[in-house]
Amino acid sequence: MPVTTTERGWKASVTRPVDWTAEVLPGLLDATPDQVPDLFGDLTVSPRRLVVVDSNVYRLYGHRILALLDRYEVVHSHPVVVAGGEASKNRATCDLITSGMEGFGVERFSEPVLVWGGGVLHDVAGFAASEYRRGVPYRMFATTLLASVDAGFALKVALSHGYKNRVGAYHPAEAMFTDPALFARDRSHIIEGAAEILKWALAAPDPAVFDYFERHGPDAVANGFAADDPHALAIIRTTIEGMMRELEANPYEAVSQRRSYIGHGMSPGLEPTVTHGQAVILDILLTLMIATGRAVISETLRDRIVRVIRATGLPLWHDVLEHGPGPIMRALDDTARHRHGLQSIPVMDGELGRITYMQDITAAELGAALYDLNRTATAI
Amino acid sequence: MPVTTTERGWKASVTRPVDWTAEVLPGLLDATPDQVPDLFGDLTVSPRRLVVVDSNVYRLYGHRILALLDRYEVVHSHPVVVAGGEASKNRATCDLITSGMEGFGVERFSEPVLVWGGGVLHDVAGFAASEYRRGVPYRMFATTLLASVDAGFALKVALSHGYKNRVGAYHPAEAMFTDPALFARDRSHIIEGAAEILKWALAAPDPAVFDYFERHGPDAVANGFAADDPHALAIIRTTIEGMMRELEANPYEAVSQRRSYIGHGMSPGLEPTVTHGQAVILDILLTLMIATGRAVISETLRDRIVRVIRATGLPLWHDVLEHGPGPIMRALDDTARHRHGLQSIPVMDGELGRITYMQDITAAELGAALYDLNRTATAI
Helix, strand or coil: CCCEECCCEEEEEEEEEEEEEEEECCCHHHCCCCCCCCCCCCCCCCCEECEEEEHHHHHHHHHHHHHHHHHCCCEECCCEEECCCHHHCCHHHHHHHHHHHHHHCCCCCCCCEEEEECHHHHHHHHHHHHHECCCCCEEEEECCHHHHHCHHHCCEEEEEECEEEEEEEECCCCEEEECHHHCCCCHHHHHHHHHHHHHHHHHCCCCHHHHHHHHHHHHHHHCCCCCCCHHHHHHHHHHHHHHHHHHHHCCCCCCCCCHHHCCCCCHHHCCCCCCHHHHHHHHHHHHHHHHHHCCCCCHHHHHHHHHHHHHCCCCCCCHHHHHCCHHHHHHHHHHHCCCCCCCCEEEEECEEEEEEEECCCCHHHHHHHHHHHHHHHHHC | CCCEECCCEEEEEEEEEEEEEEEECCCHHHCCCCCCCCCCCCCCCCCEECEEEEHHHHHHHHHHHHHHHHHCCCEECCCEEECCCHHHCCHHHHHHHHHHHHHHCCCCCCCCEEEEECHHHHHHHHHHHHHECCCCCEEEEECCHHHHHCHHHCCEEEEEECEEEEEEEECCCCEEEECHHHCCCCHHHHHHHHHHHHHHHHHCCCCHHHHHHHHHHHHHHHCCCCCCCHHHHHHHHHHHHHHHHHHHHCCCCCCCCCHHHCCCCCHHHCCCCCCHHHHHHHHHHHHHHHHHHCCCCCHHHHHHHHHHHHHCCCCCCCHHHHHCCHHHHHHHHHHHCCCCCCCCEEEEECEEEEEEEECCCCHHHHHHHHHHHHHHHHHC
16 A cells, blocks of 8 residues: 555555464474475575573473484574573563574574473563564474463563563464473473463353363373373364464454453463462453353353363462452453453353453452352362 | 464464554644644543653753643653663663553553654654553654654664664554654754755655755755755655655565665664764765776766765765774674675665665775775865
C-alpha cells in the first residue's frame, strides 16, 4: 500500500509476514542431513551457527549435540552455556547471550542461533535474538515438556524485570524441534509442562482434548511423558497443534479475550514463591471456584476437573494462598493493564469446549474462592 | 491462513499490520482539541498519558507543553526528563524510561507514551516502548531537524550497546508531529539534520530533490531551517515524504540494497569521535571519491555535490580520517553482517536519481579515497 497523504502529512502502512514451524522429532540427536536436511536452516548460505545451551543439557548431551553439529558440518562457536530456571530470566543472562552473538559476529539474516533448553532459555535467548541487530533468527531445540508444549513455539519472548515478563517482544523461533527422549524427567519439570497441557485441555474448542487427558494424562504424568508412551506423545502433539492454531489466530494479543489465558490472569501474583506451573494450576482452581460461585459452571464439572488435577498429582493447594486475596488482586489489576483494562479471565461456559470471560472479580469473591478451594483440596 | 500440517509437524503463518503517520504542524504548542483532535490519540478510551521529555526541551517549553496537555485534559504523569545526545543512547536511559512506565502503570494498548525531543530520545524511548509489555504505543513530538526528517518517523529504534545501534527493534511512533519553530537551532543540531537531508537529496528517485536542495539548502542551513522560510519547510516536507515511501517499501530491511543507506555504511567507524551527522557527510564524501575512482560517477557530478556540501558549511574533512582506512574497513565488515554479507554501498549510478551498489571496497581503495578527499577538501 503506498504512502497516503493526509490532511497535514503522510501515512505509511506495512505488514510484516512471520512464519514458524514446530516438529516432534524422535531421535533428534541421531538425525542426519539426509533424513532431516533443514534441521539447522540453510547451511549453504552460511554454515556458521552460534550455539546457546542450557547447562544441564550440555552436561547430559553436550557431546552428542557437538557430534550432531559436526555431522551437519556446522561451523559453530564454543557454546554459550547458560543456567535454566526462572532465576535466569533476567537482563544479565540476556547480556551474556548478546555478548556471545557479538563475539561470534552473527550475521543478521542467515545464521540462526541454535538454542538448546527449556522454556526460560527460550524466552531469554529469544529476547536476546529479537534485540540483536533489530532481530536475528533462532531455532529452538526444546528439552523440557514445558518448552515443547508451550514456550518453545510461542511468539512471546521475555525477561522478568521487576515483574514477571515485564519486558519482551514477539519473535518466535523460526523452527522448534523437540524429542521427548530428551525431556528433563524430574517431577518438578514434568509438573511445569503438565500445567500448560491441562490449560489447553480446558481451553480447547474440542472437548475431546480434555476427555483424552482425563483418561491418559495421569499415567503420562506418572511416567514423565516417556518417549515410548503413545498416549503421552498424542497429548503432546494435540497440545502443540491446538496452541499453534490459537497463536496464529491472535498472534499479537490484540484480542484480549483469549482461550489460552486460562490459568494466567492471577498466577503472576503467586510467583515466584511457587513455580509458574504450580501457579497456573492454583489459578485454574481458583477460577473454577469463582465460576462455580457465579453458577457459570456446575459443581459437577468443577469436581470432575479437580479430580483430574488430583489424579495427576498436580497441586491442589499451597501455603502461598494463606496470604489471602491481596497479591492475587494486585496481579489481576496488572493483568487488566494487559487486556484493554479488563480482567477477561476465561473459564468454561457451562461445558468444556465453550469459553466465557469473567470480569470484575472482587477481593471478597476471591476470598470465598480461597475458602472453597481450601475445603475442596481436602474434601474430594 | 490456517496452521498447516507439515511432514512432521505444523507451520503457522501470520502478518502483522503496522501503520504510522508523520505531520508537520506549525503552532504545535498552541494546538487545541478542536483543530487537532488526534494529537494525543484517543483520549476517550483512556485520558492517561506518560510524558517523556528531553531536558533542554523541558527547560525551554515545559510550561507550554504542560499547558497543552491541560488544554486536552490529559491525565499525565510528572514528566520523565531525560538528557538527549548520543551519550544517552544506552540501557541506563532506557531503564529510566521503563521505570517511568512501570511507575505510571502504562496500559498496553490505549495509553501511548508522549515523547518530546530529538532523534536519540526517539530511539531510546521507542526502544523502551517496544520492550515494555511486549510493546506499547508511543507518539513522537520531534524538536530537532534530525528527528523531523529522519529518526522521528523511522521504524527503527535502538540502543548503542558496545557498538552503535547494536540492539534495537522495529517499532515506529504511531504518529510523529513536528514544528520547525521548536527546533534546536544551534549549528551542531542543524548539521545533524542537514546531513540526513543531503542523504535523501542524493538517494531520491527524483533528481529534482537534489536540485532544490542545491538551490535553497545553503540558505536553509544558514538560517537554521527557520519556521518562516518556505524553502526550508519545503525541504523538510519533501524529505519526510520521500523517506516515508522509502521505509514503507522495505520496512524490515529484508532487501539490503536500500537507497537511503547512502552515508551509513562506513560512518559507524568514525563515531563517536565525530557526531552521526558529520560521520554521514564524511561517508558520503568518501563514497563519492571511491565511485569516481571506479568511474561510476563523473568528476563533474562529484564536484557538484562537494560544492553543495561546502556551500552549506557541512564538513569536508575531519582529523578522525587521519587514522586511515582501518576503522572504516572494520565498520564496512560489520555493515556487511547487516546486509546479507555484502557491503552494498549505494551511490549514484552515473547520474542523480539512479542508484547502484558498490561491493568489495578494499582498504587500498579507501586509502586512495582518503587521499583524494584530503586534496579535494582544500582544492575546490
